[in-house]
Amino acid sequence: MISVNSFSTRRPVRSFVRRQGRITSSQKSALVELLPKYGIQYSMDAGLLPSNLTGDPDFPLILDIGFGDGELLISMAKNKVGTNFIGIEVYDAGIGHCLKLIEQNKINNLKLVCGDAVEVMQFGIENESLDEINLLFPDPWPKKRHHKRRIINPEFIELMSKKLVLGGLVNISTDWENYAEQVLDLFDQREDFVKKPSFTRDENTKFEKRGISLGHEIFDFTYKLMS
Numbered sequence: 001m002i003s004v005n006s007f008s009t010r011r012p013v014r015s016f017v018r019r020q021g022r023i024t025s026s027q028k029s030a031l032v033e034l035l036p037k038y039g040i041q042y043s044m045d046a047g048l049l050p051s052n053l054t055g056d057p058d059f060p061l062i063l064d065i066g067f068g069d070g071e072l073l074i075s076m077a078k079n080k081v082g083t084n085f086i087g088i089e090v091y092d093a094g095i096g097h098c099l100k101l102i103e104q105n106k107i108n109n110l111k112l113v114c115g116d117a118v119e120v121m122q123f124g125i126e127n128e129s130l131d132e133i134n135l136l137f138p139d140p141w142p143k144k145r146h147h148k149r150r151i152i153n154p155e156f157i158e159l160m161s162k163k164l165v166l167g168g169l170v171n172i173s174t175d176w177e178n179y180a181e182q183v184l185d186l187f188d189q190r191e192d193f194v195k196k197p198s199f200t201r202d203e204n205t206k207f208e209k210r211g212i213s214l215g216h217e218i219f220d221f222t223y224k225l226m227s
């Protein structure tokens with residue numbers, strides 16, 4: 001018999017494990033000093049984004065999920081001054097690194113949220129508010145028994161379809177062929193998304209460079225929400 005406790009202790013399957021990796025002292029200070037300035041405190045009752053963003057509400061809004069060290073996100077924010085960006089990440093060292101870059105480059109169209117993108121999307125982002133969602137080199141979870149941890153799954157695609165405006169885009173890149181096949185399969189099953197010529201990036205991300213150095217092929221996809 002299943003006890004009540006066995007339900008209450010069950011943890012959700014997450015797409016990440018919190019990395020205890022090295023964090024430099026300047027990244028730590030950035031988290032303390034710069035997060036209040038460039039971060040959005042996310043909690044389930046903190047109010048929905050983008051209404052509580054300070055940037056121009058008429059600008060298009062691009063969400064970058066799992067921005068890593070944020071180098072590409074910074075260059076996108078610099079190059080598209082008429083666009084607002086939100087980055088979501090759980091990796092402290094990456095968030096610290098990105099915060100320093102925001103300050104150094106005087107970026108005023110990018111805010112960061114520290115937290116699980118699945119939760120932030122579910123509870124923190126208004127429906128029909130995002131013009132684009134970037135998922136660049138999501139953790140591949142290559143072992144079959146870990147595939148359930150992949151962030152791109154039917155439920156997450158459904159969630160993205162609710163948060164995008166009509167005509168909004170999902171941009172996905174991966175260097176794992178098996179993940180690319182899964183992306184194709186899942187979006188093929190959706191009548192509301194149509195495959196478009198894939199997006200281009202100004203520069204390679206950290207994980208893209210790693211994939212290339214390992215001899216992996218890079219797969220890029222863009223899907224447009226049509227209905």
Ligand SMILES: C[S@@+](CC[C@H](N)C(=O)[O-])C[C@H]1O[C@@H](n2cnc3c(N)ncnc32)[C@H](O)[C@@H]1O
Nearest residue numbers: 015016066067068089090116117137205206207
């Ligand atoms: C393989 S790295 C790619 C980083 C970066 N986009 C790049 O291409 O260099 C995947 C990143 O996604 C983050 N991540 C995974 N699941 C996440 C989630 N549910 N919410 C927020 N970030 C997540 C991880 O912490 C990690 O930094």
